[in-house]
Amino acid sequence: MRLLKLVPDNTNIGFVRMRWVAFAVTLVLTLSSIALLMTRGLNLGVDFVGGLMMEVKFEQPVKLDELRATVDGLDYGSSALQNFGGPDTVLVRLPLPPGDDAAVQKVVQKVQAAISENHKDASFRRVETVSGKVSDELIRDGIIAIVLSMGAIALFTWFRFEWHFGVSTIVALIHDVTVTLGFFALTQLEFDLNIVAAVLTIIGYSLNDKVVIDDRIRENLRKYRQMDIGPLIDLSVNETLSRTYATTMALTLALGSLLLLGGDVLFGFTAAMLLGIVIGTYSSVFVSSSLLISLGVGPHTFAPADTGAAEKVGSR
Amino acid sequence: MLEFSKVKIWSIIAVLVAGFIFAIPNAFPEEQVQAWPSWAPKKQMNLGLDLRGGSHILLEANAEGLARANIDKMEEDALSELRRAEGGAIAVGDVSNRGGRVSFLVRNVDDVDRAVDLLRNLSMPIGVTGQRSFNVEVADGNRIVLTQTSAGRTQAMESAMTQAVEVIRRRIDELGTREPTIIRQGSQRIVVQVPGLQDPSALKQLLGKTAQLEFKLVDITADPADVAAGRAPAGSQILQMADTGQPIAVKRRAIITGDQLMDAQQTLQQGQWVVSFRFDSAGGRRFARTTQENVGKPFAIVLDNRVISAPNINEPILGGSGVISGSFNAESSNELAILLRSGKLPVELKVVEERTVGPDLGADSIRAGTVASLVAVLAVGVFMLVTYGRFGVYANIALVLNVVLILAVMSLTGATMTLPGVAGMVLTIGAAVDANVLINERIREERRKGRNVRAAVETGFKEASRTIWDANTMNLIVAAVMFAFGSGPIKGFAVVLTIGIVTSVFTAVTVARLFIVNWLNRKRPTTITI
Numbered sequence: 001m002r003l004l005k006l007v008p009d010n011t012n013i014g015f016v017r018m019r020w021v022a023f024a025v026t027l028v029l030t031l032s033s034i035a036l037l038m039t040r041g042l043n044l045g046v047d048f049v050g051g052l053m054m055e056v057k058f059e060q061p062v063k064l065d066e067l068r069a070t071v072d073g074l075d076y077g078s079s080a081l082q083n084f085g086g087p088d089t090v091l092v093r094l095p096l097p098p099g100d101d102a103a104v105q106k107v108v109q110k111v112q113a114a115i116s117e118n119h120k121d122a123s124f125r126r127v128e129t130v131s132g133k134v135s136d137e138l139i140r141d142g143i144i145a146i147v148l149s150m151g152a153i154a155l156f157t158w159f160r161f162e163w164h165f166g167v168s169t170i171v172a173l174i175h176d177v178t179v180t181l182g183f184f185a186l187t188q189l190e191f192d193l194n195i196v197a198a199v200l201t202i203i204g205y206s207l208n209d210k211v212v213i214d215d216r217i218r219e220n221l222r223k224y225r226q227m228d229i230g231p232l233i234d235l236s237v238n239e240t241l242s243r244t245y246a247t248t249m250a251l252t253l254a255l256g257s258l259l260l261l262g263g264d265v266l267f268g269f270t271a272a273m274l275l276g277i278v279i280g281t282y283s284s285v286f287v288s289s290s291l292l293i294s295l296g297v298g299p300h301t302f303a304p305a306d307t308g309a310a311e312k313v314g315s316r
Numbered sequence: 317m318l319e320f321s322k323v324k325i326w327s328i329i330a331v332l333v334a335g336f337i338f339a340i341p342n343a344f345p346e347e348q349v350q351a352w353p354s355w356a357p358k359k360q361m362n363l364g365l366d367l368r369g370g371s372h373i374l375l376e377a378n379a380e381g382l383a384r385a386n387i388d389k390m391e392e393d394a395l396s397e398l399r400r401a402e403g404g405a406i407a408v409g410d411v412s413n414r415g416g417r418v419s420f421l422v423r424n425v426d427d428v429d430r431a432v433d434l435l436r437n438l439s440m441p442i443g444v445t446g447q448r449s450f451n452v453e454v455a456d457g458n459r460i461v462l463t464q465t466s467a468g469r470t471q472a473m474e475s476a477m478t479q480a481v482e483v484i485r486r487r488i489d490e491l492g493t494r495e496p497t498i499i500r501q502g503s504q505r506i507v508v509q510v511p512g513l514q515d516p517s518a519l520k521q522l523l524g525k526t527a528q529l530e531f532k533l534v535d536i537t538a539d540p541a542d543v544a545a546g547r548a549p550a551g552s553q554i555l556q557m558a559d560t561g562q563p564i565a566v567k568r569r570a571i572i573t574g575d576q577l578m579d580a581q582q583t584l585q586q587g588q589w590v591v592s593f594r595f596d597s598a599g600g601r602r603f604a605r606t607t608q609e610n611v612g613k614p615f616a617i618v619l620d621n622r623v624i625s626a627p628n629i630n631e632p633i634l635g636g637s638g639v640i641s642g643s644f645n646a647e648s649s650n651e652l653a654i655l656l657r658s659g660k661l662p663v664e665l666k667v668v669e670e671r672t673v674g675p676d677l678g679a680d681s682i683r684a685g686t687v688a689s690l691v692a693v694l695a696v697g698v699f700m701l702v703t704y705g706r707f708g709v710y711a712n713i714a715l716v717l718n719v720v721l722i723l724a725v726m727s728l729t730g731a732t733m734t735l736p737g738v739a740g741m742v743l744t745i746g747a748a749v750d751a752n753v754l755i756n757e758r759i760r761e762e763r764r765k766g767r768n769v770r771a772a773v774e775t776g777f778k779e780a781s782r783t784i785w786d787a788n789t790m791n792l793i794v795a796a797v798m799f800a801f802g803s804g805p806i807k808g809f810a811v812v813l814t815i816g817i818v819t820s821v822f823t824a825v826t827v828a829r830l831f832i833v834n835w836l837n838r839k840r841p842t843t844i845t846i
Contacts, residue, residue, distance in 0.1 A: 153790055194806075196806060204791045247749070253696050
């Protein structure tokens with residue numbers, strides 16, 4: 001049986017030579033993501049801004065404008081309506097009314113009654129209300145979780161390898177996270193708690209790639225003491241390239257089936273993850289490893305302190 | 317790396333068999349599993365509300381309100397302690413209760429030491445730190461200042477919350493909903509989850525009410541003009557009638573409160589819905605005495621500071637039971653009866669988050685999640701097969717075993733599977749093969765370098781293991797952070813991810829190696845296709 005080989009044996013691509021182009025692309029991607037975040041901003045869900053959200057499904061596709069007119073006619077503040085997964089499902093968002101829970105309950109009932117009146121086929125699939133206090137905490141916890149896991153990773157890479165690896169990994173991770181957020185600013189897909197979980201997972205799996213390559217660089221640095229750092233990094237990246245390819249392929253297949261078949265609620269989540277996996281692979285292959293050169297990694301980086309002494313003894 | 321002792325082989329097999337046994341119940345409907353013989357494993361995974369539909373409600377206690385109530389109680393206790401003091405009542409004056417402290421003047425300077433001793437005894441020691449529930453200080457010679465300590469506040473909140481959980485449980489049980497989950501979250505929040513509940517408004521009605529029932533005498537000396545203007549005579553307060561909203565003056569001190577109720581039921585009396593109640597024996601005696609002393613006067617039945625009704629006491633009520641009539645219908649009388657039976661909440665609770673998922677959406681999500689998982693396994697399986705041949709098959713067996721083990725661990729530990737959890741599962745399917753990819757690629761490389769089959773496999777496993785450990789340790793760190801700081805969906809995702817990381821290292825490294833070693837030992841191949 002002949003097996004599929006996506007990356008031929010003895011592939012030798014000059015990643016290091018391309019590094020200035022890659023750095024430029026990375027910088028442009030990161031900066032434009034930041035610009036997008038600042039101008040368009042994220043389409044934050046009720047998890048993060050507080051408010052009331054309901055998912056309504058109709059048997060027929062429904063006109064958003066009509067529905068918006070119905071909801072706005074009730075005068076409960078500025079509503080936001082968007083299709084969700086298809087033309088027959090709509091997300092309705094409203095600010096929380098002042099007052100206690102009874103006031104919220106009243107708004108929910110009034111809106112449902114008004115929609116049902118015009119559309120007999122409406123079914124209310126979910127209702128979520130989040131108070132401003134809780135949403136502030138959710139934002140805070142989300143930011144803490146992302147920053148903390150990045151910090152923990154930087155420490156671990158530093159401890160397990162050397163500080164250069166910690167720095168290059170974190171730079172690449174910041175790029176991965178920023179570009180993913182930029183994607184959400186661009187597409188205006190709803191950014192909710194699930195997406196924070198997706199971002200954390202992207203951090204985890206982008207890291208996987210980087211550890212595998214870093215591991216190989218360390219191994220080769222110990223093995224080939226005389227080799228220049230540029231070719232050595234190229235060798236390491238190329239040696240691990242077929243693994244990088246195969247794993248990315250497997251993840252893409254799994255996530256792809258989730259994206260196409262996993263239902264509407266998970267769509268944004270899966271899209272984020274899929275994009276993140278691709279971005280993470282890019283940054284591992286093109287950016288973080290080449291960045292090590294700029295940070296001054298060389299054969300001396302992993303030379304055990306006692307090796308020098310041992311050699312001296314031997315030469316005597 | 318290629319030797320397995322007998323003990324090791326059998327323990328691996330034992331783990332896998334146990335995995336299958338505990339995962340199996342998940343493949344069958346719940347009713348069917350319950351009918352299995354008693355020795356069969358029956359534990360299924362918990363499904364989150366997003367998968368089976370239901371209501372999730374997050375309640376927050378009103379900490380300020382509780383602190384204020386506690387300070388009022390501290391004032392009341394302190395003053396009554398001084399009134400009943402042994403060796404003669406201690407007279408006090410100029411009582412002020414403001415800014416979290418109570419202060420008053422002791423009329424006779426000679427009494428100050430006695431008063432301080434009494435009050436210090438009244439405060440309760442808390443924990444091992446020696447802090448007391450409140451501090452007693454003397455200022456300007458004869459002014460005594462009582463301040464609540466932070467330990468006192470924390471402890472008050474703690475006990476109020478423990479009680480609140482109990483009260484909520486009783487109220488929800490009364491509604492007859494099945495399997496509610498009621499758990500404390502943090503210091504002042506309670507999560508209530510009721511699967512299958514579609515319209516949570518009735519539930520929220522029950523949860524949002526303090527249900528403090530008080531019987532108070534109506535202040536008949538109050539000037540009607542003053543009452544209309546909202547001014548109450550000393551010792552009285554203005555409350556509103558629940559149905560009409562009219563103001564009424566009642567005495568501040570309650571004759572008796574709902575704490576002493578034994579039972580409450582909704583009853584139909586002359587075509588009107590009323591709530592009948594019965595006091596415990598102490599409460600009944602007290603009720604009898606007060607009604608005897610106040611025949612002919614009106615008293616107010618007050619619920620959460622609103623007057624339900626204010627009937628006249630026509631004759632002493634000696635049996636310890638009575639009825640509350642007002643403008644009730646079947647629903648509201650039942651609600652009041654439930655509230656009275658379950659007792660009052662020690663602290664006011666507010667709904668700060670609510671999520672309700674309909675059963676259709678949940679069922680859709682389960683179906684979509686299952687289909688996506690199966691397709692993911694299939695797609696990844698085919699990919700592994702065409703890429704690594706026989707070694708891909710071993711990786712695929714490990715993959716399926718991994719899914720089985722995840723399900724088994726989730727069932728055994730009673731962890732909850734949520735929609736993000738399903739995503740975590742699919743992701744794990746993709747990620748679990750990474751370990752096998754690493755190993756297989758390494759074996760390929762070693763073969764290219766000209767090593768013989770056995771040596772290539774051995775080196776492949778050895779070299780790849782280090783990388784696998786590094787990568788999975790980091791992923792565990794991320795999952796731990798997610799679990800610690802994540803709420804709701806993030807937690808559900810982190811749980812599955814964590815379990816998946818651990819089981820995948822076992823299946824992808826240990827189990828796959830066992831298969832490969834077994835094959836090598838039986839066939840002794842001199843060449844391999846990889």
